[in-house]
Amino acid sequence: xxxxxxxxxxxxxxxxxxxxxxxxxxxxxxxxxxxxxxxxxxxxxxxxxxxxxxxxxxxxxxxxxxxxxxxxxxxxxxxxxxxxxxxxxxxxxxxxxxxxxxxxxxxxxxxxxxxxxxxxxxxxxxxxxxxxxxxxxxxxxxxxxxxxxxxxxxxxxxxxxxxxxxxxxxxxxxxxxxxxxxxxxxxxxxxxxxxxxxxxxxxxxxxxxxxxxxxxxxxxxxxxxxxxxxxxxxxxxxxxxxxxxxxxxxxxxxxxxxxxxxxxxxxxxxxxxxxxxxxxxxxxxxxxxxxxxxxxxxxxxxxxxxxxxxxxxxxxxxxxxxxxxxxxxxxxxxxxxxxxxxxxxxxxxxxxxxxxxxxxxxxxxxxxxxxxxxxxxxxxxxxxxxxxxxxxxxxxxxxxxxxxxxxxxxxxxxxxxxxxxxxxxxxxxxxxxxxxxxxxxxxxxxxxxxxxxxxxxxxxxxxxxxxxxxxxxxxxxxxxxxxxxxxxxxxxxxxxxxxxxxxxxxxxxxxxxxxxxxxxxxxxxxxxxxxxxxxxxxxxxxxxxxxxxx
Ligand code: XMP
Numbered sequence: 001x002x003x004x005x006x007x008x009x010x011x012x013x014x015x016x017x018x019x020x021x022x023x024x025x026x027x028x029x030x031x032x033x034x035x036x037x038x039x040x041x042x043x044x045x046x047x048x049x050x051x052x053x054x055x056x057x058x059x060x061x062x063x064x065x066x067x068x069x070x071x072x073x074x075x076x077x078x079x080x081x082x083x084x085x086x087x088x089x090x091x092x093x094x095x096x097x098x099x100x101x102x103x104x105x106x107x108x109x110x111x112x113x114x115x116x117x118x119x120x121x122x123x124x125x126x127x128x129x130x131x132x133x134x135x136x137x138x139x140x141x142x143x144x145x146x147x148x149x150x151x152x153x154x155x156x157x158x159x160x161x162x163x164x165x166x167x168x169x170x171x172x173x174x175x176x177x178x179x180x181x182x183x184x185x186x187x188x189x190x191x192x193x194x195x196x197x198x199x200x201x202x203x204x205x206x207x208x209x210x211x212x213x214x215x216x217x218x219x220x221x222x223x224x225x226x227x228x229x230x231x232x233x234x235x236x237x238x239x240x241x242x243x244x245x246x247x248x249x250x251x252x253x254x255x256x257x258x259x260x261x262x263x264x265x266x267x268x269x270x271x272x273x274x275x276x277x278x279x280x281x282x283x284x285x286x287x288x289x290x291x292x293x294x295x296x297x298x299x300x301x302x303x304x305x306x307x308x309x310x311x312x313x314x315x316x317x318x319x320x321x322x323x324x325x326x327x328x329x330x331x332x333x334x335x336x337x338x339x340x341x342x343x344x345x346x347x348x349x350x351x352x353x354x355x356x357x358x359x360x361x362x363x364x365x366x367x368x369x370x371x372x373x374x375x376x377x378x379x380x381x382x383x384x385x386x387x388x389x390x391x392x393x394x395x396x397x398x399x400x401x402x403x404x405x406x407x408x409x410x411x412x413x414x415x416x417x418x419x420x421x422x423x424x425x426x427x428x429x430x431x432x433x434x435x436x437x438x439x440x441x442x443x444x445x446x447x448x449x450x451x452x453x454x455x456x457x458x459x460x461x462x463x464x465x466x467x468x469x470x471x472x473x474x475x476x477x478x479x480x481x482x483x484x485x486x487x488x489x490x491x492x493x494x495x496x497x498x499x500x501x502x503x504x505x506x507x508x509x510x511x512x513x514x515x516x517x518x519x520x521x522x523x524x525x526x527x528x529x530x531x532x533x534x535x536x537x538x539x540x541x542x543x544x545x546x547x548x549x550x
Pocket of ligand 1 (some may be wrong): 328
């Protein structure tokens with residue numbers, strides 16, 4: 001299978017690069033930036049992309065294996081990736097007096113790049129101009145991107161985030177794009193199929209971002225495209241069958257999209273007899289969640305569905321605990337303890353396999369697999385538990401979604417006939433309502449939040465807003481505030497409504513809530529749920545905030 005491999009140097013947007021390439025119809029994979037290339041399976045690899053990094057090439061910036069430069073594959077350096085390539089090839093990089101950040105104009109200066117561009121650069125620009133519908137021309141440069149009335153300067157708005165710049169190109173490189181402040185923005189190599197962007201084409205706000213990535217992937221790497229979820233599903237089913245053989249597979253269902261899709265996929269790939277689904281109701285679930293999941297899985301033909309009611313155990317373990325990471329650890333550990341106890345009770349064969357709905361982004365955010373340079377943001381318990389680690393060492397884990405992004409997992413769910421109500425559901429964290437009740441968790445608080453959340457989500461659905469939002473939920477704050485109800489003063493809880501748009505949860509923008517709807521929903525909540533005296537709307541994007549509050 002053809003693919004593009006991304007060397008991850010730790011940028012928060014590395015996953016987005018992978019995402020964009022797949023959107024172009026080419027399979028992509030992310031590996032650590034310093035991977036030993038001799039150990040990487042290069043079959044089908046059409047090109048390598050160097051990601052950005054939060055580090056400087058002079059400080060702790062990771063190095064690439066030198067053989068990336070001799071393996072003969074086309075290379076594209078993005079931001080730090082370009083600086084890495086420049087230093088490695090004998091150029092210079094130095095700090096900028098002022099950081100270039102956010103939207104920055106980039107002007108194509110092709111005609112100033114001396115002589116006819118080499119074959120790879122010609123192919124790159126031909127593909128780029130074709131993608132942005134500029135009429136083709138025989139003569140390169142400068143007529144391919146002719147100045148027009150609308151764009152006399154042949155400039156587009158790129159998205160940048162860098163504190164260092166190229167001060168001397170490495171030998172053989174040519175500058176063909178310049179930033180508004182006069183720094184190199186696009187370079188190519190005269191003899192080799194090597195390119196560099198100082199900006200981030202993967203960022204949503206980068207004009208022509210997809211066209212620029214596509215120009216590299218199709219024009220330079222010669223990828224054919226056509227990668228689709230249907231093909232991938234067929235491969236996954238085969239892989240699952242091979243890996244499972246005659247063994248029993250146990251899947252822990254959380255009620256969220258990911259594990260439900262995994263369940264549907266297992267049921268489509270293996271005999272129903274071999275698939276055990278276990279759902280632990282922690283008491284930290286959304287309203288009616290258990291019943292909905294149960295119904296959807298039965299519809300898919302699940303034969304062994306084990307629902308464990310463990311609310312009391314979870315609430316007892318969480319009593320008085322206020323620290324977010326402690327709460328997460330308690331929930332994760334108890335989850336595993338209960339699972340082990342229940343698995344023993346089920347009497348599954350000792351060589352059973354454990355399936356999980358881990359996504360690509362879970363691995364990246366936990367600082368485990370691919371993003372070993374990315375900082376650990378939150379511990380996702382499905383990745384970090386000791387039991388999972390032990391089973392992983394023994395090769396007894398099946399994670400069919402581990403290469404997929406959230407919306408790809410949803411697309412897969414549709415292909416395996418999972419109920420739309422489950423597929424369309426907003427993501428829900430493993431620790432559930434416990435990370436949405438700030439501070440200590442109690443049964444009463446869970447009940448209040450569950451009602452408020454259900455009311456909020458019900459209204460979003462009724463108003464046609466739900467599907468415009470990546471994730472919406474209510475958060476119960478550990479503060480009380482004064483209000484009046486009738487003639488009485490009351491000292492009620494404060495509830496915050498959160499609604500964000502996002503492509504994959506790695507970054508998120510505040511959903512621009514229609515003000516009328518927001519006011520009506522807030523009023524409905526305070527009128528219906530006695531304990532809540534005040535409602536606020538969270539207007540923080542990610543970064544700097546995270547989506548969840550804890
Ligand atoms: P944050 O809050 O880190 O969340 O911006 C990013 C996405 O991940 C979800 N999330 C979790 N999912 N276990 C999970 O399975 C967790 O511990 C966890 N913490 C956050 C969050 O809901 C959002 O979709």
